Amino acid sequence: xxxxxRRYAEREVSQHRSAAAGDPDLDLESSGTVPPRDPQAFRIDxxxxxxxxYFARLSDVTQxxxxxxxxxxxxxxxxxxxxxxxxxxxxxxxxxxxATRHAEFARGxxxxxxxxxxxxxxxxxxxxxxxxxxxxxxxxxxxxxxxxGERVLDRVARERLGLAEGFEGNAQTFxxxxxxxxxxxxxxxxxxxxxxxxxxxxxxxxxxxxxxxSLDEISVTERPRGVGDDVxxxxxxxxxxxxxxPEMAEALAAFPNIGRGVQTVECAVMDLADDIAYAVHDLxxxxxxxxxxxxxxxxxFRAWLDGAAEFAEMSLPDPATRWLAPxxxxxxxxRRLRLKDGWIADRDAFAAAVQRxxxxxxxxxxxxxxxxxxxxxxxxxxxxxxxxxxxxxxxxVEAHPHVRSGHVRxxxxxxxxxxxxxxxxxxxxxxxxELGQPQRGRARIVAGLALGFEEWLDDPADAVRAPxxxxxxxxxxxxxxFELRRDRPxxxxxxxxxxxxxxxxxxxxxxxxxxxxxxxxxxxxxxxxSGGDH
Numbered sequence: 001x002x003x004x005x006r007r008y009a010e011r012e013v014s015q016h017r018s019a020a021a022g023d024p025d026l027d028l029e030s031s032g033t034v035p036p037r038d039p040q041a042f043r044i045d046x047x048x049x050x051x052x053x054y055f056a057r058l059s060d061v062t063q064x065x066x067x068x069x070x071x072x073x074x075x076x077x078x079x080x081x082x083x084x085x086x087x088x089x090x091x092x093x094x095x096x097x098x099a100t101r102h103a104e105f106a107r108g109x110x111x112x113x114x115x116x117x118x119x120x121x122x123x124x125x126x127x128x129x130x131x132x133x134x135x136x137x138x139x140x141x142x143x144x145x146x147x148x149g150e151r152v153l154d155r156v157a158r159e160r161l162g163l164a165e166g167f168e169g170n171a172q173t174f175x176x177x178x179x180x181x182x183x184x185x186x187x188x189x190x191x192x193x194x195x196x197x198x199x200x201x202x203x204x205x206x207x208x209x210x211x212x213x214s215l216d217e218i219s220v221t222e223r224p225r226g227v228g229d230d231v232x233x234x235x236x237x238x239x240x241x242x243x244x245x246p247e248m249a250e251a252l253a254a255f256p257n258i259g260r261g262v263q264t265v266e267c268a269v270m271d272l273a274d275d276i277a278y279a280v281h282d283l284x285x286x287x288x289x290x291x292x293x294x295x296x297x298x299x300x301f302r303a304w305l306d307g308a309a310e311f312a313e314m315s316l317p318d319p320a321t322r323w324l325a326p327x328x329x330x331x332x333x334x335r336r337l338r339l340k341d342g343w344i345a346d347r348d349a350f351a352a353a354v355q356r357x358x359x360x361x362x363x364x365x366x367x368x369x370x371x372x373x374x375x376x377x378x379x380x381x382x383x384x385x386x387x388x389x390x391x392x393x394x395x396x397v398e399a400h401p402h403v404r405s406g407h408v409r410x411x412x413x414x415x416x417x418x419x420x421x422x423x424x425x426x427x428x429x430x431x432x433x434e435l436g437q438p439q440r441g442r443a444r445i446v447a448g449l450a451l452g453f454e455e456w457l458d459d460p461a462d463a464v465r466a467p468x469x470x471x472x473x474x475x476x477x478x479x480x481x482f483e484l485r486r487d488r489p490x491x492x493x494x495x496x497x498x499x500x501x502x503x504x505x506x507x508x509x510x511x512x513x514x515x516x517x518x519x520x521x522x523x524x525x526x527x528x529x530s531g532g533d534h
Contacts, residue, residue, distance in 0.1 A: 001254040003124065003195040004041040007178075007247070008187040042129035045196045048183065049136040052190065054176050055081075058139060060518035062146040075285055077139045077146065083281050085135035088273035090392050095126040095269065095408070098397075119399045123407055124255040126265045127195065134199035134270040141172025143515035144522035145442045152446040153511055158233070161454060163507040164494030165207050170239045172515055173200055178247045180473075180512055194254035197247070199266040202226075204252060206245050207234040208493040220340055224261055225404045234493070242491040243480050243508065261403075268406035272395075279421035280387045283361070286429055287380050288370050297428060298362035301354055303327030308351060330354060333423050337416075343402045344412055353416035360386075361424065391418065445526045449514045452529045457506065470513045477512070478505030 049055055058078035075083075095116070102117030104110040120126050143149035153167040177200065178189040185191070203226045210227050211234040220229055228236030240248040255264050263271060286292045303326035304311060311331040337345040365383050370376045394414035401407050410418060453470065457463050481501045485492055494500065517525060526532070 001194055001250065003193060003254050005194045005254060006041075006191045007189075007250065008185075008191050010185065010187075010191060039127070039129060041193050042127055042133065042196065045190070045192045046129055046133040046136065048190045048192065049133055049177075052140070052181055054140045054181055054516070055136060057516070057518050058142070060520050061139075061142050061144065062148070062519055075282055077142055080277060080281070081136055081139050084138065084270070084273045084277045085132045087276050087388065087392065088131040088135045088270050089128050091269050091273060091395060091408070092126050092128040092131040092266070094392070094395065095120050095265070095397065096128060099125060116397045119397055119407070120265055122399075123257050123265050124195075126269060130193075130195045130199050130266045131269045131273070133192070133196045134266060135273060137173060137177055137196070137200050138202070138270060138274060139169070139173070140176045141169040141174075141515065143167075143169070143172070144446060144517050144519045148439055148442055149446045149515070149522075152443045153450060153515060156447050156450045157507055157511055160451065161507040161510070162495065162500065162503045163511075164233075165241055165504075166233075167511050167515070168207070168238055168241075170200075170202050170237060171207075171241050171244070172512075174240050174248065175244050175512070178244060180516075194251045195264075195266065197251035198255060198264045199270055201239040201248060201251065201267055202263065202271050203235070203237045203239040204248065204263065205235060205238055205261055206240055206242055206248075206491065207238045208242060208491065209238075210235040211493065221342055222403055241508070242488075242493070243477070243484060245491050246488065258407075262401070263406045265407050268408035271406065272408055272410065275418055275422075276388065276391045278425070279418045280384055280391070282425060283365075283421070284380055284384055286425075287365060287383075288372075290370065291432075292361070292366055292424070292428055294362060294366035297366060297424065298358065299326045300330060300427070301358035301362050304330040305351070305354060305358065312347070329427050330420075330423070333419070337419060341404055343404065344415055346412060346416070349413050349416045350420075352413065353420045356417060357420045357424070387421075390414070445522055446514065448526050448530060449517070449522060450510055452526070453510050453513065454507075456529075457510075467513070470509060473509035473512050474506050477508045478502055481505040481508070 055078070058081060059076055061077040098114050098117035099120045100117065101110060101114035102121050105113040105117075143153055147169075150167065150169045155166075157163040158166040174197070176189075177192055178197065180188070181190050182188065183190060203224070205224075205227075210223075210230075212231060214231050215229055223229070226235070226237030230236060252258065252264075258264050283292070307327055311327060314331070334345075334347065334350050337350065338347075360383060365379060368376070368379070370380065391410065391414055394411045396409050396411050398405070398407055398409070401409065409415070453466070456466050457474075478501070481492075481504050485496060485501060489496070492501075494504065514522075
């Protein structure tokens, strides 16, 4: 399988491609005229994602905090995805330059090889359009209200709807681009190239692959990032459901030099860009909205820096309690990093990261409250620009990465800095008590939708009037589940009796349907379904 291979042969390559771009009847799989690396194939993928209704929907899906929570300036999943794409393109361009220099050496046009370019080339290359396409796609699977909705759908599916595999946003993304979205053709999905499909697989395994693997066999520090430690339930994060596992294997087959359970180079770039955008760009929102307060941020950072030696000697708190004194939350962050990522975690590097973030956020960015004026805007924009430039030039490429890392990662110091920046999000935004009440309300909406559609389908007198798309997806998912039991039974989990498979197929379709809503669609549909309009 080549990187440009599409799962289905197609006569219409793109409804937006001009005649000058090539023959619109070209079969990209079978035509001998397609060169080994056809950038046009990747541009078509990017175009298809941009014109997808699932992509447009992201403009009304929560990024971190809904707009209504702190004002009109918040990022949504669409603007976040565009910024991830921009950061990913810059990083990919750097790596593509290395690969070009290696190619020149291989042709005898340069006297010295480029070691980074040699690694990138051997692993399958790094195309700027592929990483942009993957960045556009990476959040398609987020349900209404983002990660909150993701957790709720997973819990409801596993605990109440008989689907042991549950719900996961990354796996939903892969399901959308390979199965649910449509080009109006006679095959499912967007028919993307193998390179782009593989580049969306941040966690290239299924949930069930990690069921039964005890911590005695593989400790937390030796498990891939995202797997977690649930021996009974399986992986915490994963990129394909059992139904879509064969498709995942097919996409990854185009990269024979990528190890099992490891991201492709282009996927690693997208994942890294996602981390950078989340850690830096979202701070724009919180600063402009006045969510971040200098006293709280500076107090936490200064307390840890001033008492780092004393914190290091403290006993761990009771797991059921929280350290509330300033500095304690940063100490707990450090201990979590040391526990899970001892391969890179270093206390001196962590201290330097805390100092840098403290200087640039607590003592600079927040020193003067944001008032909407030119100077305030320059301060915020300057902060973002400096950090993006710093992080994108702190890249390491490894031929044999640690199991909790990838072929493309940040260097040790920059890694600690991103961990501390993300801590600012978690501690000073997501953990704010005033968010608890509205989040509980949104969780009730998401759970109510999934259970409400289940109840509707169980009503023999009214099931015939259920939404047409939901009914069609139930038929397709159920048929696919039975086919999987016939062909690949080892991929299934939970109740695999006939009745169990019927329930699994129906639940998967309900999750597909509910997760396709935007925030506002979820609110409106829940209100109608529960009689709230009356």
